[in-house]
Amino acid sequence: MTSTSAPHLRILLVDDQPLIRTGFRTILESEPGLEVVGEASNGAEALALAPQLDPDVICMDVQMPVMDGIEATRQLVDSGVGGSILILTTFDRDDFLFQTLQAGASGFLLKTAEAEELIRAVQVLGSGEALLDPQVTRRVLARFSTPGAPAPAQRPDDGSRTSQPTVASQHSASGEATPEATGEAPVTEPPSGMPVPPGGALTGRESEILLLLARGWSNAEIAANLVVGEATVKTHVSNVLMKLGARDRIHAVIWAYENGLVGA
Incomplete structure:
Protein backbone atom coordinates (compact mmCIF):
# COMPACT_ATOMS: atom_id res chain seq x y z
CA MET A 1 0.00 0.00 0.00
CA THR A 2 1.29 3.45 -0.88
CA SER A 3 2.38 5.55 2.10
CA THR A 4 0.53 8.74 3.00
CA SER A 5 3.56 10.73 1.85
CA ALA A 6 3.23 9.44 -1.73
CA PRO A 7 2.67 12.20 -4.30
CA HIS A 8 -0.84 12.84 -5.58
CA LEU A 9 -1.06 11.72 -9.21
CA ARG A 10 -3.66 12.94 -11.70
CA ILE A 11 -4.64 10.42 -14.40
CA LEU A 12 -6.40 10.74 -17.77
CA LEU A 13 -7.95 7.54 -19.16
CA VAL A 14 -8.19 7.19 -22.95
CA ASP A 15 -10.09 4.15 -24.24
CA ASP A 16 -13.06 3.74 -26.59
CA GLN A 17 -14.73 1.14 -24.33
CA PRO A 18 -16.63 2.66 -21.36
CA LEU A 19 -16.46 -0.55 -19.34
CA ILE A 20 -12.69 -0.65 -19.68
CA ARG A 21 -12.42 2.93 -18.47
CA THR A 22 -14.70 2.18 -15.53
CA GLY A 23 -12.59 -0.83 -14.58
CA PHE A 24 -9.36 1.15 -14.77
CA ARG A 25 -10.88 3.98 -12.73
CA THR A 26 -12.01 1.55 -10.03
CA ILE A 27 -8.59 -0.07 -9.83
CA LEU A 28 -6.59 3.14 -9.82
CA GLU A 29 -8.76 5.07 -7.37
CA SER A 30 -8.59 2.18 -4.91
CA GLU A 31 -5.00 3.28 -4.29
CA PRO A 32 -4.43 6.36 -2.12
CA GLY A 33 -2.79 9.18 -4.05
CA LEU A 34 -4.21 8.22 -7.45
CA GLU A 35 -7.05 10.26 -8.95
CA VAL A 36 -8.69 9.86 -12.37
CA VAL A 37 -9.39 13.45 -13.42
CA GLY A 38 -10.87 12.73 -16.85
CA GLU A 39 -11.83 10.21 -19.51
CA ALA A 40 -11.64 10.29 -23.31
CA SER A 41 -13.04 7.83 -25.84
CA ASN A 42 -10.45 8.51 -28.56
CA GLY A 43 -7.18 10.27 -29.25
CA ALA A 44 -8.78 13.47 -30.50
CA GLU A 45 -10.67 13.89 -27.23
CA ALA A 46 -7.45 13.25 -25.33
CA LEU A 47 -5.72 16.04 -27.24
CA ALA A 48 -8.48 18.43 -26.22
CA LEU A 49 -8.64 17.33 -22.57
CA ALA A 50 -4.97 16.94 -21.68
CA PRO A 51 -4.05 20.67 -21.73
CA GLN A 52 -7.10 21.47 -19.60
CA LEU A 53 -6.64 18.70 -17.03
CA ASP A 54 -2.83 18.69 -16.85
CA PRO A 55 -2.59 14.96 -15.94
CA ASP A 56 0.59 13.42 -14.58
CA VAL A 57 -0.10 10.14 -16.41
CA ILE A 58 -2.18 9.41 -19.51
CA CYS A 59 -3.33 5.79 -19.85
CA MET A 60 -3.73 5.36 -23.60
CA ASP A 61 -5.37 2.59 -25.65
CA VAL A 62 -3.91 1.91 -29.11
CA GLN A 63 -6.80 1.01 -31.41
CA MET A 64 -9.57 3.64 -31.21
CA PRO A 65 -11.87 5.40 -33.71
CA VAL A 66 -11.31 9.00 -34.90
CA MET A 67 -7.65 9.01 -33.76
CA ASP A 68 -5.66 6.02 -32.55
CA GLY A 69 -3.35 5.98 -29.55
CA ILE A 70 -0.15 6.09 -31.59
CA GLU A 71 -1.04 9.33 -33.38
CA ALA A 72 -2.50 10.81 -30.20
CA THR A 73 0.73 10.03 -28.34
CA ARG A 74 2.81 11.63 -31.08
CA GLN A 75 0.73 14.81 -31.08
CA LEU A 76 0.58 15.05 -27.29
CA VAL A 77 4.36 14.77 -27.02
CA ASP A 78 4.91 17.26 -29.86
CA SER A 79 2.54 19.71 -28.17
CA GLY A 80 4.62 19.67 -25.00
CA VAL A 81 2.03 18.08 -22.70
CA GLY A 82 3.93 17.19 -19.54
CA GLY A 83 2.15 13.98 -18.57
CA SER A 84 3.85 10.63 -19.14
CA ILE A 85 1.98 8.30 -21.49
CA LEU A 86 1.32 4.66 -20.56
CA ILE A 87 0.14 2.53 -23.47
CA LEU A 88 -2.43 -0.10 -22.47
CA THR A 89 -3.40 -2.64 -25.11
CA THR A 90 -4.67 -6.18 -25.61
CA PHE A 91 -2.33 -6.59 -28.58
CA ASP A 92 1.14 -7.87 -27.76
CA ARG A 93 2.54 -6.79 -31.13
CA ASP A 94 5.99 -5.44 -31.88
CA ASP A 95 4.71 -2.91 -34.40
CA PHE A 96 2.48 -1.29 -31.76
CA LEU A 97 5.29 -1.39 -29.21
CA PHE A 98 7.92 0.27 -31.37
CA GLN A 99 5.56 2.82 -32.92
CA THR A 100 4.27 3.98 -29.55
CA LEU A 101 7.76 4.21 -28.05
CA GLN A 102 9.03 6.15 -31.05
CA ALA A 103 6.00 8.41 -30.74
CA GLY A 104 7.11 9.26 -27.18
CA ALA A 105 5.26 6.87 -24.85
CA SER A 106 7.06 6.17 -21.57
CA GLY A 107 5.49 2.80 -20.77
CA PHE A 108 3.77 -0.17 -22.37
CA LEU A 109 1.52 -2.58 -20.47
CA LEU A 110 -0.81 -5.33 -21.64
CA LYS A 111 -4.42 -5.18 -20.47
CA THR A 112 -3.99 -8.74 -19.24
CA ALA A 113 -1.74 -7.42 -16.45
CA GLU A 114 -2.81 -7.70 -12.82
CA ALA A 115 -4.43 -4.73 -11.07
CA GLU A 116 -1.31 -4.26 -8.92
CA GLU A 117 0.82 -4.00 -12.08
CA LEU A 118 -1.37 -1.21 -13.45
CA ILE A 119 -1.13 0.71 -10.18
CA ARG A 120 2.64 0.28 -10.05
CA ALA A 121 3.01 1.33 -13.70
CA VAL A 122 1.11 4.56 -13.09
CA GLN A 123 3.15 5.27 -9.95
CA VAL A 124 6.42 4.64 -11.78
CA LEU A 125 5.52 6.91 -14.68
CA GLY A 126 4.12 9.51 -12.33
CA SER A 127 7.47 9.67 -10.55
CA GLY A 128 9.18 10.57 -13.82
CA GLU A 129 10.57 7.13 -14.61
CA ALA A 130 9.77 4.88 -17.56
CA LEU A 131 8.45 1.33 -17.47
CA LEU A 132 8.43 -1.71 -19.69
CA ASP A 133 7.84 -5.33 -18.82
CA PRO A 134 11.24 -7.13 -18.79
CA GLN A 135 10.25 -9.30 -21.76
CA VAL A 136 9.17 -6.21 -23.67
CA THR A 137 12.43 -4.47 -22.75
CA ARG A 138 14.45 -7.31 -24.28
CA ARG A 139 12.49 -6.93 -27.52
CA VAL A 140 13.16 -3.20 -27.57
CA LEU A 141 16.87 -3.69 -27.03
CA ALA A 142 17.04 -6.44 -29.66
CA ARG A 143 15.26 -4.17 -32.16
CA PHE A 144 17.55 -1.21 -31.63
CA SER A 145 20.86 -3.00 -31.07
CA THR A 146 23.54 -3.02 -33.74
CA PRO A 147 22.98 -5.95 -36.16
CA GLY A 148 25.20 -8.86 -35.25
CA ALA A 149 26.34 -7.31 -31.98
Whole structure:
Protein backbone atom coordinates (compact mmCIF):
# COMPACT_ATOMS: atom_id res chain seq x y z
CA MET A 1 0.00 0.00 0.00
CA THR A 2 1.29 3.45 -0.88
CA SER A 3 2.38 5.55 2.10
CA THR A 4 0.53 8.74 3.00
CA SER A 5 3.56 10.73 1.85
CA ALA A 6 3.23 9.44 -1.73
CA PRO A 7 2.67 12.20 -4.30
CA HIS A 8 -0.84 12.84 -5.58
CA LEU A 9 -1.06 11.72 -9.21
CA ARG A 10 -3.66 12.94 -11.70
CA ILE A 11 -4.64 10.42 -14.40
CA LEU A 12 -6.40 10.74 -17.77
CA LEU A 13 -7.95 7.54 -19.16
CA VAL A 14 -8.19 7.19 -22.95
CA ASP A 15 -10.09 4.15 -24.24
CA ASP A 16 -13.06 3.74 -26.59
CA GLN A 17 -14.73 1.14 -24.33
CA PRO A 18 -16.63 2.66 -21.36
CA LEU A 19 -16.46 -0.55 -19.34
CA ILE A 20 -12.69 -0.65 -19.68
CA ARG A 21 -12.42 2.93 -18.47
CA THR A 22 -14.70 2.18 -15.53
CA GLY A 23 -12.59 -0.83 -14.58
CA PHE A 24 -9.36 1.15 -14.77
CA ARG A 25 -10.88 3.98 -12.73
CA THR A 26 -12.01 1.55 -10.03
CA ILE A 27 -8.59 -0.07 -9.83
CA LEU A 28 -6.59 3.14 -9.82
CA GLU A 29 -8.76 5.07 -7.37
CA SER A 30 -8.59 2.18 -4.91
CA GLU A 31 -5.00 3.28 -4.29
CA PRO A 32 -4.43 6.36 -2.12
CA GLY A 33 -2.79 9.18 -4.05
CA LEU A 34 -4.21 8.22 -7.45
CA GLU A 35 -7.05 10.26 -8.95
CA VAL A 36 -8.69 9.86 -12.37
CA VAL A 37 -9.39 13.45 -13.42
CA GLY A 38 -10.87 12.73 -16.85
CA GLU A 39 -11.83 10.21 -19.51
CA ALA A 40 -11.64 10.29 -23.31
CA SER A 41 -13.04 7.83 -25.84
CA ASN A 42 -10.45 8.51 -28.56
CA GLY A 43 -7.18 10.27 -29.25
CA ALA A 44 -8.78 13.47 -30.50
CA GLU A 45 -10.67 13.89 -27.23
CA ALA A 46 -7.45 13.25 -25.33
CA LEU A 47 -5.72 16.04 -27.24
CA ALA A 48 -8.48 18.43 -26.22
CA LEU A 49 -8.64 17.33 -22.57
CA ALA A 50 -4.97 16.94 -21.68
CA PRO A 51 -4.05 20.67 -21.73
CA GLN A 52 -7.10 21.47 -19.60
CA LEU A 53 -6.64 18.70 -17.03
CA ASP A 54 -2.83 18.69 -16.85
CA PRO A 55 -2.59 14.96 -15.94
CA ASP A 56 0.59 13.42 -14.58
CA VAL A 57 -0.10 10.14 -16.41
CA ILE A 58 -2.18 9.41 -19.51
CA CYS A 59 -3.33 5.79 -19.85
CA MET A 60 -3.73 5.36 -23.60
CA ASP A 61 -5.37 2.59 -25.65
CA VAL A 62 -3.91 1.91 -29.11
CA GLN A 63 -6.80 1.01 -31.41
CA MET A 64 -9.57 3.64 -31.21
CA PRO A 65 -11.87 5.40 -33.71
CA VAL A 66 -11.31 9.00 -34.90
CA MET A 67 -7.65 9.01 -33.76
CA ASP A 68 -5.66 6.02 -32.55
CA GLY A 69 -3.35 5.98 -29.55
CA ILE A 70 -0.15 6.09 -31.59
CA GLU A 71 -1.04 9.33 -33.38
CA ALA A 72 -2.50 10.81 -30.20
CA THR A 73 0.73 10.03 -28.34
CA ARG A 74 2.81 11.63 -31.08
CA GLN A 75 0.73 14.81 -31.08
CA LEU A 76 0.58 15.05 -27.29
CA VAL A 77 4.36 14.77 -27.02
CA ASP A 78 4.91 17.26 -29.86
CA SER A 79 2.54 19.71 -28.17
CA GLY A 80 4.62 19.67 -25.00
CA VAL A 81 2.03 18.08 -22.70
CA GLY A 82 3.93 17.19 -19.54
CA GLY A 83 2.15 13.98 -18.57
CA SER A 84 3.85 10.63 -19.14
CA ILE A 85 1.98 8.30 -21.49
CA LEU A 86 1.32 4.66 -20.56
CA ILE A 87 0.14 2.53 -23.47
CA LEU A 88 -2.43 -0.10 -22.47
CA THR A 89 -3.40 -2.64 -25.11
CA THR A 90 -4.67 -6.18 -25.61
CA PHE A 91 -2.33 -6.59 -28.58
CA ASP A 92 1.14 -7.87 -27.76
CA ARG A 93 2.54 -6.79 -31.13
CA ASP A 94 5.99 -5.44 -31.88
CA ASP A 95 4.71 -2.91 -34.40
CA PHE A 96 2.48 -1.29 -31.76
CA LEU A 97 5.29 -1.39 -29.21
CA PHE A 98 7.92 0.27 -31.37
CA GLN A 99 5.56 2.82 -32.92
CA THR A 100 4.27 3.98 -29.55
CA LEU A 101 7.76 4.21 -28.05
CA GLN A 102 9.03 6.15 -31.05
CA ALA A 103 6.00 8.41 -30.74
CA GLY A 104 7.11 9.26 -27.18
CA ALA A 105 5.26 6.87 -24.85
CA SER A 106 7.06 6.17 -21.57
CA GLY A 107 5.49 2.80 -20.77
CA PHE A 108 3.77 -0.17 -22.37
CA LEU A 109 1.52 -2.58 -20.47
CA LEU A 110 -0.81 -5.33 -21.64
CA LYS A 111 -4.42 -5.18 -20.47
CA THR A 112 -3.99 -8.74 -19.24
CA ALA A 113 -1.74 -7.42 -16.45
CA GLU A 114 -2.81 -7.70 -12.82
CA ALA A 115 -4.43 -4.73 -11.07
CA GLU A 116 -1.31 -4.26 -8.92
CA GLU A 117 0.82 -4.00 -12.08
CA LEU A 118 -1.37 -1.21 -13.45
CA ILE A 119 -1.13 0.71 -10.18
CA ARG A 120 2.64 0.28 -10.05
CA ALA A 121 3.01 1.33 -13.70
CA VAL A 122 1.11 4.56 -13.09
CA GLN A 123 3.15 5.27 -9.95
CA VAL A 124 6.42 4.64 -11.78
CA LEU A 125 5.52 6.91 -14.68
CA GLY A 126 4.12 9.51 -12.33
CA SER A 127 7.47 9.67 -10.55
CA GLY A 128 9.18 10.57 -13.82
CA GLU A 129 10.57 7.13 -14.61
CA ALA A 130 9.77 4.88 -17.56
CA LEU A 131 8.45 1.33 -17.47
CA LEU A 132 8.43 -1.71 -19.69
CA ASP A 133 7.84 -5.33 -18.82
CA PRO A 134 11.24 -7.13 -18.79
CA GLN A 135 10.25 -9.30 -21.76
CA VAL A 136 9.17 -6.21 -23.67
CA THR A 137 12.43 -4.47 -22.75
CA ARG A 138 14.45 -7.31 -24.28
CA ARG A 139 12.49 -6.93 -27.52
CA VAL A 140 13.16 -3.20 -27.57
CA LEU A 141 16.87 -3.69 -27.03
CA ALA A 142 17.04 -6.44 -29.66
CA ARG A 143 15.26 -4.17 -32.16
CA PHE A 144 17.55 -1.21 -31.63
CA SER A 145 20.86 -3.00 -31.07
CA THR A 146 23.54 -3.02 -33.74
CA PRO A 147 22.98 -5.95 -36.16
CA GLY A 148 25.20 -8.86 -35.25
CA ALA A 149 26.34 -7.31 -31.98
CA PRO A 150 26.29 -9.36 -28.77
CA ALA A 151 23.39 -8.84 -26.39
CA PRO A 152 24.01 -6.40 -23.54
CA ALA A 153 25.10 -7.88 -20.23
CA GLN A 154 22.22 -8.87 -18.00
CA ARG A 155 21.77 -7.55 -14.48
CA PRO A 156 22.75 -10.12 -11.84
CA ASP A 157 19.74 -11.66 -10.12
CA ASP A 158 21.47 -12.41 -6.83
CA GLY A 159 22.28 -8.79 -6.02
CA SER A 160 26.01 -9.40 -6.36
CA ARG A 161 28.26 -7.19 -8.45
CA THR A 162 31.29 -9.47 -8.32
CA SER A 163 30.46 -11.25 -11.56
CA GLN A 164 29.44 -8.04 -13.32
CA PRO A 165 32.31 -5.55 -13.67
CA THR A 166 31.50 -1.88 -13.65
CA VAL A 167 31.71 0.05 -16.88
CA ALA A 168 34.76 1.80 -15.48
CA SER A 169 36.57 -1.50 -14.88
CA GLN A 170 35.75 -2.61 -18.41
CA HIS A 171 37.63 0.45 -19.64
CA SER A 172 40.64 -0.45 -17.46
CA ALA A 173 41.80 -3.68 -19.04
CA SER A 174 45.42 -2.68 -18.41
CA GLY A 175 44.95 -3.48 -14.73
CA GLU A 176 45.23 0.10 -13.51
CA ALA A 177 43.08 0.98 -10.53
CA THR A 178 39.75 2.54 -11.39
CA PRO A 179 38.57 5.84 -9.86
CA GLU A 180 36.06 3.91 -7.75
CA ALA A 181 38.82 1.72 -6.31
CA THR A 182 41.15 4.63 -5.51
CA GLY A 183 38.56 7.14 -4.36
CA GLU A 184 39.69 9.56 -7.07
CA ALA A 185 37.27 11.67 -9.08
CA PRO A 186 35.66 9.89 -12.05
CA VAL A 187 36.92 10.43 -15.56
CA THR A 188 35.44 13.43 -17.33
CA GLU A 189 36.15 12.54 -20.94
CA PRO A 190 33.72 10.36 -22.97
CA PRO A 191 34.94 7.17 -24.67
CA SER A 192 36.77 7.59 -27.96
CA GLY A 193 34.37 7.75 -30.90
CA MET A 194 31.38 8.58 -28.70
CA PRO A 195 28.67 10.31 -30.80
CA VAL A 196 27.97 13.88 -29.69
CA PRO A 197 24.31 14.22 -28.59
CA PRO A 198 22.23 17.28 -29.54
CA GLY A 199 22.76 18.87 -26.11
CA GLY A 200 26.52 18.39 -25.91
CA ALA A 201 29.03 15.59 -25.34
CA LEU A 202 28.53 13.22 -22.42
CA THR A 203 31.24 13.03 -19.79
CA GLY A 204 32.88 9.70 -19.07
CA ARG A 205 30.70 9.18 -15.99
CA GLU A 206 27.54 10.06 -17.92
CA SER A 207 28.53 7.55 -20.59
CA GLU A 208 29.03 4.89 -17.91
CA ILE A 209 25.59 5.55 -16.49
CA LEU A 210 23.97 5.46 -19.94
CA LEU A 211 25.51 2.02 -20.51
CA LEU A 212 24.13 0.79 -17.18
CA LEU A 213 20.71 2.21 -18.06
CA ALA A 214 20.88 0.15 -21.22
CA ARG A 215 21.32 -2.95 -19.05
CA GLY A 216 18.07 -2.14 -17.31
CA TRP A 217 19.58 -1.12 -13.96
CA SER A 218 17.71 1.14 -11.52
CA ASN A 219 19.23 4.26 -9.95
CA ALA A 220 19.85 2.35 -6.72
CA GLU A 221 21.66 -0.46 -8.55
CA ILE A 222 23.78 2.00 -10.52
CA ALA A 223 24.69 3.81 -7.30
CA ALA A 224 25.77 0.54 -5.67
CA ASN A 225 27.73 -0.50 -8.76
CA LEU A 226 29.62 2.78 -9.06
CA VAL A 227 29.91 3.33 -5.28
CA VAL A 228 28.24 6.74 -5.36
CA GLY A 229 25.12 8.20 -3.80
CA GLU A 230 21.73 7.64 -5.42
CA ALA A 231 21.16 11.41 -5.54
CA THR A 232 24.36 11.71 -7.59
CA VAL A 233 23.08 9.10 -10.02
CA LYS A 234 19.77 10.95 -10.38
CA THR A 235 21.66 14.12 -11.24
CA HIS A 236 23.74 12.31 -13.86
CA VAL A 237 20.64 10.65 -15.35
CA SER A 238 18.94 14.06 -15.61
CA ASN A 239 22.02 15.46 -17.37
CA VAL A 240 22.08 12.50 -19.77
CA LEU A 241 18.41 12.95 -20.65
CA MET A 242 18.92 16.69 -21.17
CA LYS A 243 21.94 16.22 -23.44
CA LEU A 244 20.29 13.46 -25.46
CA GLY A 245 17.01 15.36 -25.74
CA ALA A 246 15.39 12.15 -24.46
CA ARG A 247 11.96 12.16 -22.84
CA ASP A 248 12.90 9.44 -20.36
CA ARG A 249 15.24 6.52 -19.68
CA ILE A 250 13.74 4.27 -22.35
CA HIS A 251 14.34 6.82 -25.07
CA ALA A 252 17.87 7.40 -23.77
CA VAL A 253 18.54 3.68 -24.17
CA ILE A 254 17.07 3.71 -27.68
CA TRP A 255 19.41 6.60 -28.52
CA ALA A 256 22.37 4.60 -27.22
CA TYR A 257 21.51 1.63 -29.42
CA GLU A 258 20.70 3.68 -32.50
CA ASN A 259 24.04 5.47 -32.21
CA GLY A 260 26.11 2.33 -31.62
CA LEU A 261 27.19 3.22 -28.07
CA VAL A 262 25.83 -0.11 -26.82
CA GLY A 263 26.77 -3.38 -28.49
CA ALA A 264 29.32 -1.78 -30.75
